[in-house]
Structure formats: structure tokens, C-alpha cells
Amino acid sequence: MxxxxxxxxxxxxxxxxxxxxxxxxxxxxxxxxxxxxxxxxxxxxxxxxxxxxxxxxxxxxxxxxxxxxxxxxxxxxxGEEPAPATTPRAPQDLFLSADELWRTHGSTWAPDAPRCLFPLVTEGRGEPLFIVHWGNDAGFVWKATSAWGAGRPVYGFEAPGFRGAVRPLVTINDVADRYLAELLQVQPEGPYHLAGHCHGAVVAFEMARKLRAGGQEVALVGMVKPSALERFVSYGWGLDDITRYRLESLAATFGLQGDESLEEVFERMRTKEWYDDRLGPADLPRLQVQWAALALALHHYEPRPYPGPVLLFQDRKDRAETERNWLSVLTDVETHWLDYGVDDPRPLLSDPGVAARIKERLAR
The missing domain is CATH 1.10.1200.10 (ACP-like)
Structure with a gap:
């Protein structure tokens, strides 16, 4: 009916x-x-x-x-009646169509494209720790993950399209290849130490799989609250659909009414530590398409069996999905279940037990 x-x-x-x-x-x-x-x-x-x-x-x-x-x-x-004035609504200036972005932005593979890899801790001994971030990285995220290095140099990756007028990548495979191109410039030979959180944990895993397939040693992959890889959006959605969903979500989260300027929206997000001063209001439309591209990439990713060592931290509420989609393909995994009960990975990033266990494994 x-x-x-x-x-x-x-x-x-x-x-x-x-x-x-x-x-x-x-x-x-x-x-x-x-x-x-x-x-x-x-x-x-x-x-x-x-x-x-x-x-x-x-x-x-x-x-x-x-x-x-x-x-x-x-x-x-x-449906023809206007929504109440208090109903959250994203400003129109926040929306950037995928067609327009692809027409006006360059390739992330171009020689002059912004780098994705940044040094977080320059001092230290031993092979570096490479951390894949989720894309929307405020300063506190860099600070929390920088402490995982256990005396090693630490590098962090930002998603293609996060900084600068370049197009995002729409598959986990492509993102992993993009990061590996820069990683190998810093460290041409293994053993490698990788870690990631949320979306970034999935990319770190795929990078490790590619390195091992190429005959390199991967000493450790640390995965902090990786995406459980369950249906996140409709399988029929494209980038514009996911971007609109993202904007509706932002409107509800930040109490937007649709008449705010980009400067006002950015300030609200900056105050909540979603972005920091390395970015500005003009970056917001591109960043939402970049987020949509990461969501689309995750939605179509299927992890393959991986025999290398993995250290996995996950919220207990996601246990069933994690066991079905991750633990079923990992043969050498140490799993820690935490009881936060939230979708936001940031509490796990700040958990002293997570940092201590990662540092302990790296110190071996």
C-alpha cells in the first residue's frame, strides 16, 4: 500500500x-x-x-x-508545504556537484598536485610509522595519533582532494596506490609499520596488502575503529546523492537553517574541531564531495584475505559486522573490543590504552 x-x-x-x-x-x-x-x-x-x-x-x-x-x-x-522555519537545512552554497568539481579541478596524480603525506614527528629511530587519517583532520587528531610512534618518526596521510583544487579518488584501491607512491619515496624498503582510523584504517589495510603482494615485509597494521563495511548509503547512489545526504546531516548536526554564509558554517565546524585553521570557508564545498567520494569508495570495497599481523581496536557495538567483514579474512589478528557505543572514532583515538598497546607492539 x-x-x-x-x-x-x-x-x-x-x-x-x-x-x-x-x-x-x-x-x-x-x-x-x-x-x-x-x-x-x-x-x-x-x-x-x-x-x-x-x-x-x-x-x-x-x-x-x-x-x-x-x-x-x-x-x-x-509535500508542497514549506518545511517549518526550525527545520535544519544546508545553505545552497555548500553544494558542489561532482560534474562541476571534475570540470574545475585537476588530477591528484599531476606532478604539481598537493602532497598527501606529511611529517608529524621528525625525530626518532627505526622505520617510520605511517598513519592514514580519515580526511577531515583537526589538530587534535594529529596530536593524538602522533603519540603512537614509540620513538619512531611518524608520517600522516591526508585524503586526495582534502587540500587544494584536485579531484578526489573514488576507490580504496586508487587511494592506496596514491599513498604508496609517496610512502615509497620516504621508505623504499620494508619492514613497514602502518596504522589508520575509521576510513583510513581501511586504506591502511589495502596498502599493507599491496606491499605484501609486492614482496615487501609489513611488520604491523594498526586499525582503530575501522569502517565495519556495512551498507552506509543506497547502492544506487552516486556522488551527488551522497553529497546531499552529507549536507542534510551537517545541517542537523550544526543546526543550520539554510541562510548561513560559508564563513558562519566553517566557524561552527571549526569550533567543534571538525576542521582547523589550515583550511578555510571556501574549501567547504569541495570537502563535502571529497567526503562523499570516500563514502562511495568504502561502500564498494571488499577486503581480501590477509595473513600479516594486524592490531585491531573496535567498538563492541560493531562486533557482529566486524567479525563478518574483517575477522573472517584476517588470520593473524589481535583484537581489542572497547565500550564507547558511538560512531565517532575520536574517543578511541584518545584512549590511553589504545596508544599504549600500539606503542608496545611497535617497540618490539
């Missing part, structure tokens, strides 16, 4: 039932999805379940109509 054949009350009851099952809590018609335990990642699951029950719904509807009552009215045919 489609939304057009249902009453507002029937749709509202269905939405409340879906949210109650997903969030494991009672839901009132006026409850805000994001205030009762929902987050931007769960919006995709909400949308998929709603469509499975016959509702023609997009992810943007949940961001703009975050209560069962308002969402039901919208889906029942009130």
Missing part, C-alpha cells in the same frame, strides 16, 4: 513503530528523531525500512521532518 492510500495517522503509526524497533524506545508523535537516539547514519536504515513498507521516502525527508507527526503529514501529501 502506498503513502497516497494511507491516512496521516496510519503513516504516523508506521513511522513510530519503525523508530521504536530501531531505537529500542517508546516514540511519541512529537519526538525528534535526532533527540531520542537517532543519528545521520541511521537515517539510511530508516529510509530503507520505510520504503520496504511501501512509503516513497528520501533521506532528506527525515532531516527536514524529524518527528513522526510532521514526517507523516509530509508523506501523506503535504
Amino acid at each position: 502506498t503513502a497516497e492510500r494511507r491516512t496521516v495517522q496510519e503513516i504516523e503509526d508506521l513511522i513510530r513503530g519503525l523508530w521504536e524497533e530501531m531505537l529500542d524506545t517508546d516514540v511519541l508523535p512529537t519526538d525528534d528523531f535526532f533527540q531520542i537516539g537517532g543519528d545521520s547514519l541511521m537515517v539510511v536504515d530508516v529510509t530503507v525500512e520505510a520504503r520496504r513498507h511501501g512509503l516513497d521516502m528520501k533521506t532528506s525527508a527525515v532531516f527536514r521532518h524529524p518527528t513522526p507527526a510532521s514526517l507523516a503529514r509530509f508523506l501523506a501529501g503535504a
Whole structure:
């Protein structure tokens, strides 16, 4: 039965039932999805379940109509009515289409393209530790991961397209190749020590796999809260779809109303340590496409079996997915489960136990 054949009350009851099952809590018609335990990642699951029950719904509807009552009215045919003034909405200036970015930006493989590899700790002995960051790196992330080196030099990678007018890469394989081109300039021969967190942990793993396939020794791969590789967005989405989803998420997270300037948006994000002063407001549109490219790359990545040593830290809430998608292909893995219960990897990065265990392994 489609939304057009249902009453507002029937749709509202269905939405409340879906949210109650997903969030494991009672839901009132006026409850805000994001205030009762929902987050931007769960919006995709909400949308998929709603469509499975016959509702023609997009992810943007949940961001703009975050209560069962308002969402039901919208889906029942009130879509022509403007959203309430308090509904989060991203400024139009934040959106940059993939077509426009590809027309106006250069290749990350060009000789004059910005480098992806940066020294974090220049002093030290032994082979360096190479850390793959998730892309949106504020200063505290660099500081936290720099301490993992155990007396070694430490280098960090930034995602292609994070800095400068270059196009992002849209597969994990390509990102790994891009990073390895710079890594081998610093250290032509193994043994190698790699680490990464969130999206970066997946890239670090693929880099290690490529190095071993080329006959090099990889002494350690440290993976801190790697992506669990479950469905993040619809498999049919392209870069523009994921970018729009990203902007709806930012609007909900930062309370945007759609009339903010890029300077205002950047300041809110900088205050929350999403970005730092190495970037500026004009970078924001490109950075959201870069984020979408990383999400698309993760969505289509399938890890292959890896026999080398891996040190893995994961939030216990992601255990089932991690066992299915990661531990099933790792044969030499030391796994540590932590109880943070959040999607944000930053608490794990700051966990002293994580740093201590990585340093202990590197000190061997």
C-alpha cells in the first residue's frame, strides 16, 4: 500500500513503530528523531525500512521532518508545504556537484598536485610509522595519533582532494596506490609499520596488502575503529546523492537553517574541531564531495584475505559486522573490543590504552 492510500495517522503509526524497533524506545508523535537516539547514519536504515513498507521516502525527508507527526503529514501529501522555519537545512552554497568539481579541478596524480603525506614527528629511530587519517583532520587528531610512534618518526596521510583544487579518488584501491607512491619515496624498503582510523584504517589495510603482494615485509597494521563495511548509503547512489545526504546531516548536526554564509558554517565546524585553521570557508564545498567520494569508495570495497599481523581496536557495538567483514579474512589478528557505543572514532583515538598497546607492539 502506498503513502497516497494511507491516512496521516496510519503513516504516523508506521513511522513510530519503525523508530521504536530501531531505537529500542517508546516514540511519541512529537519526538525528534535526532533527540531520542537517532543519528545521520541511521537515517539510511530508516529510509530503507520505510520504503520496504511501501512509503516513497528520501533521506532528506527525515532531516527536514524529524518527528513522526510532521514526517507523516509530509508523506501523506503535504509535500508542497514549506518545511517549518526550525527545520535544519544546508545553505545552497555548500553544494558542489561532482560534474562541476571534475570540470574545475585537476588530477591528484599531476606532478604539481598537493602532497598527501606529511611529517608529524621528525625525530626518532627505526622505520617510520605511517598513519592514514580519515580526511577531515583537526589538530587534535594529529596530536593524538602522533603519540603512537614509540620513538619512531611518524608520517600522516591526508585524503586526495582534502587540500587544494584536485579531484578526489573514488576507490580504496586508487587511494592506496596514491599513498604508496609517496610512502615509497620516504621508505623504499620494508619492514613497514602502518596504522589508520575509521576510513583510513581501511586504506591502511589495502596498502599493507599491496606491499605484501609486492614482496615487501609489513611488520604491523594498526586499525582503530575501522569502517565495519556495512551498507552506509543506497547502492544506487552516486556522488551527488551522497553529497546531499552529507549536507542534510551537517545541517542537523550544526543546526543550520539554510541562510548561513560559508564563513558562519566553517566557524561552527571549526569550533567543534571538525576542521582547523589550515583550511578555510571556501574549501567547504569541495570537502563535502571529497567526503562523499570516500563514502562511495568504502561502500564498494571488499577486503581480501590477509595473513600479516594486524592490531585491531573496535567498538563492541560493531562486533557482529566486524567479525563478518574483517575477522573472517584476517588470520593473524589481535583484537581489542572497547565500550564507547558511538560512531565517532575520536574517543578511541584518545584512549590511553589504545596508544599504549600500539606503542608496545611497535617497540618490539
